[in-house]
Amino acid sequence: MNAAVTPVARIADMDDPHFDPFFSDELVYGDIADPYPRIAELRERGPVHAGTYRGLFTQRPDPTLGRFEHHTILGYEAVTQVLTDPETFTNESFKYNLGLSFGRTISTMDAPEHPQFRRIFQKAFLPQVVATWGESLVDPVVDSLLAGFAGRGRADLVEEFTLHYPFNIIYRQLELPPEDVRTFHKLAAGLGVMVVDMKSGLEASRKLGDYFAALVTERRRNPTDGLVSLLATAEVEGETIPDEVLISFLRQLVNAGGDTTYRATSVLLACLLNNPDQLEAVRADRTLVAKAIDEALRWDGPVTSTWRWVARDTELAGVPLKAGTVVDVVLGSANRDPARYPDPDLFDIHRDRPARHVAFATGPHICIGQHLARVEMTRALNALLDRLPNLRLDPDMPPPDIRGFLLRKPRHIHVRFDRGRR
Amino acid sequence: MKQWMCANCGWIYDETLGDPDSGIAPGTRWEDVPESWTCPDCGARKGEFDMVEL
Numbered sequence: 118m119n120a121a122v123t124p125v126a127r128i129a130d131m132d133d134p135h136f137d138p139f140f141s142d143e144l145v146y147g148d149i150a151d152p153y154p155r156i157a158e159l160r161e162r163g164p165v166h167a168g169t170y171r172g173l174f175t176q177r178p179d180p181t182l183g184r185f186e187h188h189t190i191l192g193y194e195a196v197t198q199v200l201t202d203p204e205t206f207t208n209e210s211f212k213y214n215l216g217l218s219f220g221r222t223i224s225t226m227d228a229p230e231h232p233q234f235r236r237i238f239q240k241a242f243l244p245q246v247v248a249t250w251g252e253s254l255v256d257p258v259v260d261s262l263l264a265g266f267a268g269r270g271r272a273d274l275v276e277e278f279t280l281h282y283p284f285n286i287i288y289r290q291l292e293l294p295p296e297d298v299r300t301f302h303k304l305a306a307g308l309g310v311m312v313v314d315m316k317s318g319l320e321a322s323r324k325l326g327d328y329f330a331a332l333v334t335e336r337r338r339n340p341t342d343g344l345v346s347l348l349a350t351a352e353v354e355g356e357t358i359p360d361e362v363l364i365s366f367l368r369q370l371v372n373a374g375g376d377t378t379y380r381a382t383s384v385l386l387a388c389l390l391n392n393p394d395q396l397e398a399v400r401a402d403r404t405l406v407a408k409a410i411d412e413a414l415r416w417d418g419p420v421t422s423t424w425r426w427v428a429r430d431t432e433l434a435g436v437p438l439k440a441g442t443v444v445d446v447v448l449g450s451a452n453r454d455p456a457r458y459p460d461p462d463l464f465d466i467h468r469d470r471p472a473r474h475v476a477f478a479t480g481p482h483i484c485i486g487q488h489l490a491r492v493e494m495t496r497a498l499n500a501l502l503d504r505l506p507n508l509r510l511d512p513d514m515p516p517p518d519i520r521g522f523l524l525r526k527p528r529h530i531h532v533r534f535d536r537g538r539r
Numbered sequence: 540m541k542q543w544m545c546a547n548c549g550w551i552y553d554e555t556l557g558d559p560d561s562g563i564a565p566g567t568r569w570e571d572v573p574e575s576w577t578c579p580d581c582g583a584r585k586g587e588f589d590m591v592e593l
Contacts, residue, residue, distance in 0.1 A: 201582045232547065235547060236546050236547065239546065239547060239548065239549060240546075242549070243544065243549045244544075244549050244551070245591070473560065473579065473580075479580060479581065479582070480581055480582050481547060481581050481582060481583070482581075483548050483580050483581045485548075487548075487549075488549050
């Protein structure tokens, strides 16, 4: 990164100094330990059902999409059919939830404007680009976090590592001043509370937007070699990306890139630590790291469900769907469909021929940050195995307990290890 | 053997590997992949791929 980064105005904190967006995680995303038996029971009766996915687990109303008629899509074939037919199943649905939090992001767009902007943003996150961030951005974050506990012999890998890891990488990408990180992190998490606290969610969205507007203006005036400058100066058919679209993308980057990778990395570590034989196999043969990551994403991906808008009357697996309704597309159910994956509830990194999963979705809106997520998860796992010898669960503490029906993660991963290299 | 990358999502078509899930055998040259084939990750058409050096 360019050392001569011109700072922008300080970020404004929430009006309520006691606002705590982290407290509400279970309220927003659910507290259920294992949603999969309920999902499997319903999927066995058919791939498409009337009603919401959310309604399977909570009676708490959804103020964003709750007013629309819903169907829940559970089978792998039906899920992929929806996600790869963007003319029938559009992203209009996201205007009512993500659109409120992040603004006019590419997640709320459909063709023809979606592919136009998507290609520009994707260019900044292609495999060969994010690979170069491994050493320059990712490793320094790994080093600084590991330094905090590698000499201690025990740690909580969520509280001390995964919860900070992808966010700190993004803050480096954004060249945030260290003194703004704490407030920035709180506002970014605040974007996620919209379902239970609309007022605070909107306040967080507005304040992050104000900050990013100033940042974009400054980076256009004095470009660095950082991500914001790259995007702020990128051109679409001779014109820069409109501020509204760019600022919305940056709002979403923190949430989509930070929050999901924190959860996915936590689940990966929990899966391997809960299966010591598989952890040992990966430790001994690092060519298994990629398989372990994909199996963890399939087995318990961080985002259990997404949504699409039914743009025209249609039929899916024999069930009629009306235009102007919503389909809850349950990625976590597709990834455990026994028609696609033998013994789907088993976490097994040695599957003969790992089938493609939909943890990152599929179709034109497939996760734009999937390549960065893989780089981050790979480097995190390798670093922990290299530098925390004999890494294992702490026998004196509760094992990791993955929870949530919408976004999944363990709250703690208590481990022990031989005192390692910092 | 060359590699081609989807500009929409970054999925890589490697001629060595082909795309067996979609019926494209390993070793299939890019010019022999049918125009009706689409990116297995995002559904983009063949014309949206660029040749890349990795």
